[in-house]
Amino acid sequence: MSDVTELETPGGSIGVYTRPKANTGWRDWITTVDHKKIGILYGATAMFFFAIGGLEALLIRLQLATPDGTVLGADTYNRVFTMHGVTMVFLVIMPLAAAFANYLLPLQIGARDVAFPRMNALSFWIFLAGGLFLNMAWIVGDAPDGGWFAYAPNTGMIFSPGKGMDYYAIGLQITGIASLISAMNLIVTVLNMRAPGMTLFKMPVFTWMILVVQFLLLFAVPVITVALFLLLFDRNFGANFFNPEMGADPLLWQHLFWIFGHPEVYILILPSFGIISEVIPTFSRKPLFGYPFMVFSGIAIGFMGWGVWAHHMFVSGIGPISVAAFSVSTMFIAVPTGVKILNWLATMWGGRIRFNTPMLFASGVVSMFTIGGLSGVTHSLAPADTQQTDTYYIVAHFHYVIFGGALLGIFAGFYFWWPKVFGHLLDEKWGKWNFWLMIVGFNMTFGPMHILGLQGMSRRIDSYSPGFGFEFWNMFASIGAFIIAVGVVVFMVNVVISARRARTAPPVGLDPWDARSPEWFSPNPTPAHNFDEDIQINSLDEFWHRKYGEDEDGRVVRVATAEEVCQDGSATDTHLPSPSYWPVVLAAGLPFVGFGLMYTLWFCVPGGALVLMAIYGWIFEPVDDPDGPHGHGGHGDEPTEDPPSEERADDASAETTEEAPVG
């Protein structure tokens, strides 16, 4: 974050009809609507929560390192693992994916920003509000204790009388709003704002996967919204949705949760699939093998993900016919996923691979995810799952897919796009340490959990007695977890060291990896306006194709340098969406509404007032501040001359304004 350099005269800038102008300093970060800054905010916030979720994980592993552990005690343990799961899923992996999506998606489609920049800011601030709200439960001393899937009726008022589950319900509700807004925004962005010539099937795979994820979010979030509302009403207003004493069926919660929950796991993994689909071809010096199949398999996973949710309920007593149907449907998810794995391998096969850190992580995803996927397939056999479910074998499965799949992929993305975002590379030596520590620690932690699970160790137990054969591997796993932690610390050190070094070192250059996709047309770090002019897209991997041609022997030869191909970022007369206060104000209102629902409805008043004020301020705010940053008055109208067509489209996308009275 840049230092505070410019102080505003507050008088003029907080009015309803002006927009904030700061271009630097903290105020800029608060009011920014720049998708790149929002991406960075998402990333930084998610890493902050990752530290929290990771510390919770370490507490879990400390407690379980020895039999009859006493580090936490039963009550705290239950809260810790619940918050660990919730934090990691909703406050770490999802926002990290959102960080990449926000930063890269407009760049990859050659756009100036997203379709609704203010809404983009809004979704970040709402996410932050939700995340802080959720973790507030620790401070109040009443963290949720019902497990991340919060099975009723254990989460009802009778069995969970504290406020913990209210924090859970409201906190997730708030982050859900954020996801929904962001999903709608990005869908419109992808559909409407692609550079000239970029048909859907010339979009980078990462963009494709993000698009699929946004559709999953669009349709899955409302389902958990319903579930959380019902839970909230049960707990606070005496409704009877999950109270068996009044004749309710607790399985309703399970259905609603998992109808959301299974698409959710693909929401977690597909961004990472997208990332490594960019990394692997780049470092293999080959195009992605079977691009159409990669795209279609991603879509297929998205679709099939809707028809398998009850595989989480194989033993809950939903009836043999239902179990059979869900068991079979689940098995076939292995097919499109397998297509992906094999296509990555085929991409690497025959390549000339540079094993830089991003590639190490990407290759790690391919192997580690496969392990998790295969154990997933063993769960999908319903009879087998009756032995496996709710044991550490499941814990092993989902950490292999989530850590080994999603998180490692995200680390690949960090190393790959760091120069794009910050203008310098992360150090390779530290990067390799980072990778190897993580991969070793990860396998040490979660590998033994397969064994523990098959030996019958249940999950969510705060302690186990000696004599069940669990001692050795638990200790082993705990050691592994701390090795992961060292790996994470190495990453953080790398970030700091590399940033320090970059101050004196020469800039990274335009094309550090010899990359392929259009985001690299703009210089590093990306200038505020992204592109000087629109890029005409003629093919997939346009950037690469402008650099390389083929000589008469069919050999690949360089035809242009990166300097010739890239834009220099010198354009000054570009029109950017103006920053706004209202997103953060609106988001700030939501936690108050939440507290109101939990403690006293009076809190809802200031909360609701903030929200309303923000909405109206938002609507009446001039769409573009004539004096805004990089703004040049008079752009509100269509240009009167006949500019080159690129520039016109360019202009239109610059004016990605929003009316926002609705929705």
Next chain:
Amino acid sequence: MRPPRPLRRPPLADTAAVSHGHGTGTGLSDNKLLMWVFLGSECLLFGGLISTYLIYRSRFGDGPAPGDIFDIPFTSVSSFVLLMSSLTMVLALSALQRGDIRNNRIWLLTTALLGSLFIGGQVYEFTTFVREGLGYSTSPFSSAFFTLTGFHGVHVSLGILMLMSLLISSLRGTLTTERSETVEIVGLYWHFVDVVWIFIFTVIYLVPSPTS
């Protein structure tokens, strides 16, 4: 040596569906697209509430059963009111598109009034039900019923709020033909809420409900 020629590009499975004009973008308004995307999402929200209701409609315990208390003639009238508000909504839009500001205001106001009438009917219905012993906590059925119709009512109320905002904007002279798209988008929302009620009215009220 002759200059290198471009590489063979990957075979691409272009779809025609998206290629408008420039071959990119849909050529559609961002805002309208946003609203439609949002409505797609709302389908799953209401779907969840409706399924919850259906699962619980026969679980009324010792409380009143749906078949005992629904007042079909009354609800028919208020459903009709809501249906007609969709008509006035399109009329408002079409007036504005013609540049007929006066009629636009009249129809906007009528729509809001019809909507309020519907909400009034719902409030009346709720109070009657409560008087007849169907409280929010009476049974899973009652909770599901009030939640579903309440969510719908909140949607209608938000719609009324938007209509009133449009009206104010119109009175201030900022709602002109160029901005008819805003009215169209609010209209989409309004019609959606109506369409949901068409569903609810049939499935929840008209399909015979269990009686105690």
Next chain:
Amino acid sequence: MIPKSLRRSPSPGRLVSLAIGGLLVLTGCAAEAPLDTLEPQGPISRSIDSLSDPIFLVAGVVFVIIFGATAIIWWKFRDDHSTDEFPHQLHGHFRAEISWTIGPAVLMAVIAVFTLLSHFDLNSEDRTDIVVSVDGERTSWDPEVLVVGQQWWWEFRYYFDGLDGLDLSDARNLPPADIVAANQLVIPTGSEIGLRITSRDVIHSYWIPALNGKRDAVPGRMAPWKIEAETPGVYFGQCTEFCGLSHSRMRMQTVAMDPADFQLWVDQQMKPAVEPTDTAALRGRAIFEGQCARCHVVNGINDGGGADLVANAAPNLTHMMSRTTFAGGIFDLYEPDGSLNRTQLEAWLRNAPAEKPAYAEGRRGMPAMGLSESQIDDVVAYLQTLGTAPAMDVITATEVD
């Protein structure tokens, strides 16, 4: 049933599962891992195992293929800076794509067939009546036991006239049973025993890995399930659905006896509590009637009394001494030498929540009763009159601590 060809001894499955963890190290054997899922001890669990083992094998093979390919890639296609030339720019290969779409699909289809066979087999009922003598009368019992979970222990109810026609809709208010046991389900060997699983509060899950997979105990629902043991023995289990504070301490055992022993057990359980003779026990009984009977039932003292609890039940203590563990199967009731585990039982009576976390003040779990040491001695003396100790081999087989 799974066809013979699919049956494999457990070891390949175990090896492969270890390989999945990337750790080809052998772990402890079943004796040290009483919950092991790969050591089936009955026909039902064996049929699951004979489905699992091959699938572990399949997974192992796929794993080896993918890892093998990765290893080759790392070794062969690494950039060794020997040339500047770009590799062949292959964009895809339609036939390859199709084959690795269809190949796994076919494989999964085959697996699906076996899965479905196994699944419907697992969910079928194949019970035959067992002849037991009840109160001296020979009864033909359709062996089905009602299993009721609650925070944080299990109740088992035996109705020798069968479950049909009983009103089981309210788990907190069940019709009187012939036998009510807690935490240890006693079954005869060699017969499939039907279970009907439900709960009095939150969702639990009943699981005896050596005999069958899990089935959730859902309040308001009655889930059918079954178990069968071949050899007499004690089989361990653990509640596997997260059920709140003491979920980890909600365990259970299944004690399988050969049918003759089972008959003896039934005979004992059918007896009412004996009248204590010794004065300490009599004093103990008075305390019990005053303080404990509001929750615990002892047949003949307070049959049918409702418990002052959220779950509305506490373990029936009529034949408490016939069990070898207590408090959700986590404490030994007997020392290895067969004498009473007095220390643990007294600690329990002194302050139960300290021994096993519970929200006793929220009427979930057993509260600290505030008894004096002498009162505790008296109560223990009384409790010792309740039921007869099981055979030594059962005591040794159970040792949980």
Next chain:
Amino acid sequence: MSTATESPVESHEAAHEEGHDHPSDRRYIQVAVILAIVTALEVGTYFVHMPGEVLIPMLMAMMIYKFFYVAAWFMHLRFDSPLFTKFFVSGLVLATIVYGITLTVFEFWHKG
């Protein structure tokens, strides 16, 4: 705010050209009358006794008719880009399938 929201600019016209003109108010009123008649028929079923096997399909047919009639005319799906229809219908279809399965699992159709 104006129409600067479209991108690219000129395709705004394109979208309009491709559709027909918006229907006249008269047409809207006709639509409303038809909707009103169908609603009357629907409500009419309440007063006539019919076996469920006849009644329910009839009600469903009328409901679906009304539903899509409103969507087609009032929401302009008839004239607007098919993409809007796709979004809406995909939400609808997904919801129907997913919740239909849920109801099936709950044996809703048997219990009626």
